[in-house]
Amino acid sequence: MQKIIVEKPYRFIPPHRGNLLPSMIQKLRLTDLYLARHEGVESYEVRDVELLKESLRNRAGVLLAPNHCRYADPLAMGWVARAIGVHVFAMASWHLFNQTSLQAFAIRAMGAFSVYREGLDRQSLDTAVDCLVNAVRPLIVFPEGAVFRTNDLLQPLLEGVAFLARTAARKRQKHDGGQVVIHPVAIKYLYRQNVRRAVEPVLAEIEHRLTWSRRSAGDLLERINKITLALLSLKEIEYLGSSQEGSVSQRQSRLVDHLLGPLEQKWLGCPQQERLIPRIKQLRMKIVPNLTQPSITPQQRDEYWRDLTAIYLAQQVASYPPTYLNPPTTVTRILETVERLEEDLTDRTRVHRGLHAVIQIGPAVTVPADKAPRDQEDPIMATLRTQLQNMLDKLAGEAEPFV
Numbered sequence: 001m002q003k004i005i006v007e008k009p010y011r012f013i014p015p016h017r018g019n020l021l022p023s024m025i026q027k028l029r030l031t032d033l034y035l036a037r038h039e040g041v042e043s044y045e046v047r048d049v050e051l052l053k054e055s056l057r058n059r060a061g062v063l064l065a066p067n068h069c070r071y072a073d074p075l076a077m078g079w080v081a082r083a084i085g086v087h088v089f090a091m092a093s094w095h096l097f098n099q100t101s102l103q104a105f106a107i108r109a110m111g112a113f114s115v116y117r118e119g120l121d122r123q124s125l126d127t128a129v130d131c132l133v134n135a136v137r138p139l140i141v142f143p144e145g146a147v148f149r150t151n152d153l154l155q156p157l158l159e160g161v162a163f164l165a166r167t168a169a170r171k172r173q174k175h176d177g178g179q180v181v182i183h184p185v186a187i188k189y190l191y192r193q194n195v196r197r198a199v200e201p202v203l204a205e206i207e208h209r210l211t212w213s214r215r216s217a218g219d220l221l222e223r224i225n226k227i228t229l230a231l232l233s234l235k236e237i238e239y240l241g242s243s244q245e246g247s248v249s250q251r252q253s254r255l256v257d258h259l260l261g262p263l264e265q266k267w268l269g270c271p272q273q274e275r276l277i278p279r280i281k282q283l284r285m286k287i288v289p290n291l292t293q294p295s296i297t298p299q300q301r302d303e304y305w306r307d308l309t310a311i312y313l314a315q316q317v318a319s320y321p322p323t324y325l326n327p328p329t330t331v332t333r334i335l336e337t338v339e340r341l342e343e344d345l346t347d348r349t350r351v352h353r354g355l356h357a358v359i360q361i362g363p364a365v366t367v368p369a370d371k372a373p374r375d376q377e378d379p380i381m382a383t384l385r386t387q388l389q390n391m392l393d394k395l396a397g398e399a400e401p402f403v
Contacts, residue, residue: 001312002347005118005284006098009292012123013097013104015089015113022087022110030106031078036353039072041189044357046083052138052361053084055181060364061132061139061172063165064088066185067388068142069151069336073187076357077140078110080185089131090140091115091124111137117145117281118288125164132168132180143384145277148319149340151189151332152396154389156275162378169367184362184384186391190399193354195331196220199338202350203227206341221325221402224337228320231344235317248322259314263307276318283311316344330399358395362387 016022025031035041055062064080066073074090081088092112097104115124131139141164143157161182169180191198203223207213210230232251233243239258244251260279261271267286272279287304290296296304319340324333335352343349365383372378 001309003099004093004095004312005288005291005308006095007291008098010094010116010119010121011114012116012121013094013108013114014127015111016108017111019087022081025106025110026078026082031075031110035072035075038351039070039075039355040351040353041072041076041355041357042353044076044079044359046079046359046361048361049080049083051363052080052183055183055364056084056086056138059135059178061135061168061178061180062364063132063161063168063180063182063367064138064140064185065143065161065182065384065388066140066187066359067151067154067392068144068147069149069187070189071147072189072355072357073142073147074107074112074140076187076359077185079357080359080361081138084138086137087111088138088140089113089128091128091142093117118284120285125167128164129168129171132165133172133175135172135178138183143381145281146315149336149343150319150321150324151187151336152392152399153321153324154385154392156277157381157385158277159378159381161384162372162380165367165380166369166372166378169369173369180367181364182367182380182384183364184387184391186358186360186362186388186395188358188360188392188395188398189332190356190358191332191335191352191354192356192400193352195334195402198335198352198354199224202338202342206345209345220334221327221329224325224334224341227341228337231341232317232320235313248320252317252320252322255317256314259310259317263310267307276315280311280315284308287311329402330396331402332399334402358398360391360395362391 066077088111090112092107092114094114094116096107097114113124113127115121128139131137141161143161144155145158148155165180165182172178172180206227236244236255239255244254263283264271267283272282287307290304291301325337339349365380367380
């Protein structure tokens, strides 16, 4: 389980508002060096940046809403800031400020401020709203809320993005009559190296862990699919007692409900019917604050971490779209899937150099100042989702086919 839960009381970390530090980071190309060395992203291009520049010329409060398929995404958005010549603010999960001192300093220096995903964070929300009302810099928010490593497939978006934008639009209208707009941003990574050579050592290592004999390099898709099914079966045996029947999607849903249902009954009073990420968020909001209570016993702490581990596994299980590698597929999808397999097994993934990032700016979506309609999806989120998926669909056609 990766270190996404911080076992200490939350403390809001405000953004650095000066220009000197982010200007130095941009001038020295430090983000470029980091992305090449630690994420394998060696080149990039920003498309349709004029759409964003037009919103800035109109003094609109700008919310940038990118898809979130890789851990490289937040730093890659720094290339957008470079293209428009304006620094940015960004909401970043609090756990990112608790990895290393250098990382915390760098994230904050680039304009990020913390958001507590495991609780209500009024300070973070107020800071985000103020960023849009004052319209000094664009604000970056990732509406998917988590990394799934499925670049071509947009995950369900969190409704909180629309609430934030509408709140800011009302305040902005009262402040100076200006507008708040959302620009969808599609980030697409294209792998430009030999994918067989890149993933072969990873697959061989996983097959060794499973005590399998080494397979022929020509059966790459077959090997990946068998490993994916083997790992699903192992978790079914661990939690359900045996490998299950049915389609892959049915088996995934069954295991996720088995993992989350009892925890929802325990912590929330009844099983939930929402999408996966909201279910996970609700459970973490109930469990995580207990870890920082002074009176917690070792037995309670172990119990809470068991529950959090089961929640994390549910998210892992659901992060493998059953048809993602159906032919015809691409080398990028293969790389993503193998990276996800390695990460789920070892909590890390090796760097595969040769990624090229395409960052596509979408047309501005004007945010109305009224409240969202009740008992239905916010039209802002529907528009944002449609535009993002359409851009990703077009960019997917640029990926090299796997043959």
